[in-house]
Amino acid sequence: MPQRNFIQYLIITAKGLAMGAADVVPGVSGGTIAFISGIYEELIETIHNIDLGFFKVWKNKGFLHAWNHYNLGFLLALFSGVFISIISLAKLITWLLDVYPIMVWSFFFGLVIASIVYVGKQITNWRLAVVVALILASVASYLITIADPIGSPDSTWFLFFAGFIAIIAMILPGISGAFILLLLGAYTTVIGIVTQMGEGVTSLNSSLFTGALGKLLIFGVGAILGLKTFSKILNWMFKHHKNLILAVLTGFMIGALNKIWPWKEVLQYRLSHSGHEVPFIERSVLPQNFEGEPQILYALLFAVVGFLTIFLLERIAVKKGAVTN
Numbered sequence: 408m409p410q411r412n413f414i415q416y417l418i419i420t421a422k423g424l425a426m427g428a429a430d431v432v433p434g435v436s437g438g439t440i441a442f443i444s445g446i447y448e449e450l451i452e453t454i455h456n457i458d459l460g461f462f463k464v465w466k467n468k469g470f471l472h473a474w475n476h477y478n479l480g481f482l483l484a485l486f487s488g489v490f491i492s493i494i495s496l497a498k499l500i501t502w503l504l505d506v507y508p509i510m511v512w513s514f515f516f517g518l519v520i521a522s523i524v525y526v527g528k529q530i531t532n533w534r535l536a537v538v539v540a541l542i543l544a545s546v547a548s549y550l551i552t553i554a555d556p557i558g559s560p561d562s563t564w565f566l567f568f569a570g571f572i573a574i575i576a577m578i579l580p581g582i583s584g585a586f587i588l589l590l591l592g593a594y595t596t597v598i599g600i601v602t603q604m605g606e607g608v609t610s611l612n613s614s615l616f617t618g619a620l621g622k623l624l625i626f627g628v629g630a631i632l633g634l635k636t637f638s639k640i641l642n643w644m645f646k647h648h649k650n651l652i653l654a655v656l657t658g659f660m661i662g663a664l665n666k667i668w669p670w671k672e673v674l675q676y677r678l679s680h681s682g683h684e685v686p687f688i689e690r691s692v693l694p695q696n697f698e699g700e701p702q703i704l705y706a707l708l709f710a711v712v713g714f715l716t717i718f719l720l721e722r723i724a725v726k727k728g729a730v731t732n
Contacts, residue, residue, distance in 0.1 A: 410475075411480070411481075416480065416481075416484040417484075419446065419481060419484040419485050419488070420484045420485065420487055420488040421488060422440070422441070422444045422446055422485065422488065423484065423485040423486060423487060423488020423489045423490075423491075423492070424488040424489070424491060424492040425440045425444065425488075425492070426440045426441055426485070426488070426489050426492070427488060427489035427490065427491065427492025427493045427496070428492045428496055430489065430492075430493060430584050430585055431492070431493055431496045431497060431500055431585060431598070437489070437584065446485070449478070449481065450481075450485070451638065453477070453478045453481060453482060454482075454634060454635075454638055455638060455639065456477060456478070457477055457635075461473050461477055464476055464477075493601055494601060494604070494605050495605075497598050497601035497602045497605060498602045498605055498606070500598055501595075501598055501599060501602045504595065504598075508669070509669045509670070509701070509702045509705065509706055510669075510702065510705050510706065510709045511709075512667055512668070512669040513669045513705070513706035513707070513708075513709040513710045513713070514709040514710065514712060514713040515589075515667045515713060516664065516667050516668065516669060516710050516713065517709065517710035517711060517712065517713025517714040517715075517716075518713040518714070518716060518717055519660055519663070519664060519667060519713075520664070520710070520713075520714055521713065521714040521715075521716070521717030521718055522660055522717055523657055523660045523661055525717055526653055526656050526657050526660070527653070527657040529653050530650050530653045530654055530657070531649075531650060532650050533650075534650075536651065537650045537651060537654045538654070540651050540654040540655050540658065541654040541655070541657055541658040541661075542658065543658065544654065544655045544656075544657070544658025544659050544661075544662065545658040545659075545661040545662040546658075546662060547658075547659075547662065548590065548658060548659040548660075548661070548662025548663045549662035549663070549665055550662075551590055551591075551662070551663075552590065552662065552663055552665040552666040553665065553690075563622075563625055565593065566593070566596075566597075566622055566625045566626045566629065567625050567626070567628065567629035568591075568629060569588055569591050569593040569597065569626060569629065570625070570626035570627060570628070570629030570630035570633065571629035571630065571632055571633035571636075572587055572591065572633060573585075573587045573588050573591075573593075573630065573633075574629075574630040574631075574633040574634045574637070575587060575633070575637055575641065589663065589666050589667060590659070590663045590666055597626065600619050600622045600623055600626075601619070601623065603615060603618070603619040604616055604619035604620055604623060607619060607620075665691055668691040669706050670691065670692050670693065670694050670696075670697040670701060671689040671690065671691060671692065671697075672689065672690045672691075672692045672696070672697075672698070673688075673689050674688045674689060674690055675688040694706075
């Protein structure tokens with residue numbers, strides 16, 4: 408594995424900050440940022456190589472040798488940036504969702520529309536199996552968005568499951584972990600937990616911090632197990648059946664547009680961890696049927712901004728590829 412100096416590790420941390428910012432926003436993939444910034448292959452290879460052999464190397468050759476052999480300095484620098492970014496942005500996203508929900512969801516909607524175009528146009532062979540995979544994934548994703556939630560987003564097992572599934576975004580560019588959390592109905596819960604932990608730190612409230620940390624650890628354990636389970640499978644699929652996996656990813660995003668539609672009617676509420684009533688089951692409605700000001704012009708504006716965000720990231724990726732080649 409490459410040997411780096413302090414400045415190089417700082418640059419990796421900066422890339423982690425960008426990945427963390429992307430992971431907070433549905434529609435932007437942390438994997439895409441890793442791909443654009445040139446660390447995607449090293450990230451996947453490092454994750455693949457981590458196993459219990461670390462302890463054997465530690466015992467025989469010392470901790471420092473094991474640390475360098477498994478490239479853990481790279482992971483520490485990268486995920487430190489991811490963690491700092493998520494903690495910093497979670498409270499802002501929570502506030503924006505509470506105060507400007509239509510504009511925020513419209514921005515997310517534009518992001519996902521652009522992601523659909525970005526991922527879909529990478530499909531090079533539209534054979535029947537690819538088309539069927541896209542349709543089935545779209546239908547399955549849509550059915551998930553209209554189904555009753557499979558559990559309370561605050562429950563232990565649900566947080567574990569959400570982490571297990573959402574980590575797919577770290578493996579494949581083009582689909583975001585926040586997007587998968589949205590699909591599962593766990594996005595606002597996880598963002599709320601991260602915000603709660605940040606508030607615990609800033610207010611020196613140990614009970615608030617430890618409560619949130621415990622939930623995040625459950626989510627993190629699920630993510631780690633998911634990462635090890637899915638990484639080899641998805642990378643094999645990406646190498647040998649690329650068009651099929653791209654069609655499935657595109658279909659999932661198409662079907663899930665219903666989940667981030669800006670105008671909702673709340674059918675049922677639930678009590679959050681803080682004792683407040685929050686939406687539990689919602690239904691998409693047309694702007695004219697929305698209770699309150701639909702803010703259509705603002706919604707269109709922010710959807711366009713969201714779309715252009717992905718468009719600009721794609722341009723950066725294309726230029727980087729041209730320079731590399």
